[in-house]
Amino acid sequence: MFKRIMVPVDLAHSDKQQRALQCGADIAKLYGAPVVYVGVTAETPGSLGHNPAEYNERLTAFAAAQGESNGIDTSAKTELSHDPTSDLDDILLRAIDDTGADLVVMASHIPGLTDYIWPSNGGKVAAHAKVSVMVVRD
């Protein structure tokens, strides 16, 4: 049913995304589809690396570890942004095209009042993506 699954991952908070990560891996196993983990980073040094190259190595290692523990085929894709806080949604939407994924599995919080004015990243991606999006509540 699905040929390629994209799972956006926030490397600094991946412990809070366990449900979405597990869900993505389970669907991948069910359909025998590869998973591509997409991470977004700025070019300035951050807690996950001095530069985008270091961030990419971490993301690649993360994807490999996920692949090994779940027995699925995985890869990693690092997207650069000048201003990740504001650009995240647009970059994830672009990454769907770049990766050729036909399913996105991503984590999101339970919507509250503020989400009417200000949708969550998951909400925005689901509203605008042309492929199927599964938003996993944490």
Add this chain to the structure above:
Amino acid sequence: MSDSSDYGIPEPEGASDIIETDYEIGQDNVETKIGPIRLDFHNPVFLITGALVLVFVAIALIWPTGARDAFMAMRTFVLTQFDWFFLMSANLFVIFALVLIVTPWGSVRLGGSDATPDYSYPAWFAMLFAAGMGIGLMFFGVLEPVYYFGTPWGDQPLGGDLGIVDGEVADAATVEAARQMAMAATIFHWGLHPWAIYAIVALALALFSYNKGLPLTLRSAFYPLLGERVWGFWGNAIDTVAAFATLFGLATSLGLGATQVASGLTEVFGSGDAEAGTRNFLGFLWGNAAENTAGIQNSSMLLALIIAFITAIALVSVIRGLDGGVKILSEINMGFAGLLLAFVFLSGPTVAILGNFVSGLGAYAREIVPLSNPFGREDTSFLHGWTTFYWAWWISWSPFVGMFIARVSRGRTVREFITCVLLIPSLVCIFWMATFGGTAITQVVEGATESGVFQNVIASYKPEISLFAMLGELPLAAITSTLAVVLVIIFFVTSSDSGSLVIDTITAGGKVDAPVSQRIFWCIFEGAVAAVLLLGAAGTAGLDSLQAMVISTGLFFTVVLLVMCFSIFRGLMTERQNT
């Protein structure tokens, strides 16, 4: 960071000289959630900065005149006692920057040897200009040259002869000499020196962040001097003062700028300053209006609305982010500014402006040494009232502008960087001053006491009107004055949004991906401080006193900048050796 911490920090690819430190960006940050709002800020920089701001606002509100007298006295002390220190340091920054262009260090690329520029030249240039000094050009473009040309207060540069005395225009030779001196002194304050100050800060931050892998915040430039201690008390102190000076610098300019916008609106559309009790905005009565006169009147309601309007646009801009908001606004801004410049150039005395540009450059080259020498000066009221004031102002503003320039300059070589941050903006400023100031001086020479510029700068000192008075004597004044008001507003927005991003990054310990709620907080906080000070205290006393305090922090940052020169020197040396 749970599962990725086991991987360690791998070697970087591409040639750059990473500083090995155990400090992890964000390790001192507090990450928490209040209701739906996620927070991720540096402790204690964020909290102390916020608390200090509140304390100083309270002081300015509770003792408006006492605070003003105290801070003004501090400002006068700093500017008169340390004039030599400001001038010699600024000279050193210019020489240091120029030396970097010609030495082999100029070939070091910010972001590693294989980095490519993030922004095109026009976008890069628009952003560094709009954040850096756009608003000052609007305010001083007419005011400063005319002031030097005819000041009756005895503070003309180098004590030269005036072009107009007691309303009588002097003979042609004296007028030409006074015109050249006025242009030279104005260019001196807007040319190489301020841009060298910005370039030093920006280069230090970009080098230590993009090439050495340290967080994008002021303290990183102190690593060569302080080592691991920059993560402790001294680093916190530097970052706190920087965030504090940036916030107050922005808030006070926003408040004072709102008065300029209000004057402009009143001048163009309205019927003068409102008497107490007759306040009126766009036809709506406000307060106990006794009579309704047409048009816009200058009132505290108008000021509050202007600040709210500017803050609202800045808010949209910071939420849309660097590429979607700040960059687009800066480009719009430069487009409008170019339009106004072209209009004044073509409709004003075009040949005289061109002559002014060339002779002004010549006079600048001739007078730069006497103007930048602090020793044995007779013209101390010019030296302290203008030059040291400007130097302290640029320097106290430099953490903000420098950090913003650093943020958008990755991928440029040091040589390219200095050329584009030092030489090109200087030339643009000089051309701007030659056009606006040259036109205004010509108006004064031709119209003498009849000219609007003379009446609003020399006969009675109304600096915020000077630009509109000049435009008023050119064709299509209604259109150009409106454009000028719009430009002043957008220039404020572009300073306000980039400033909020900078304060957010500093108070998040160098993280550029802190939650969006924090930049919203700083943007609103800044507008609120401006509004409270403007409306709460007597007139502009609160704003004046806090602006005086910000200028006094220039002394502290001069020392910071001197250390940065040393750090750049060390950093570029190891960069060349190790890559």
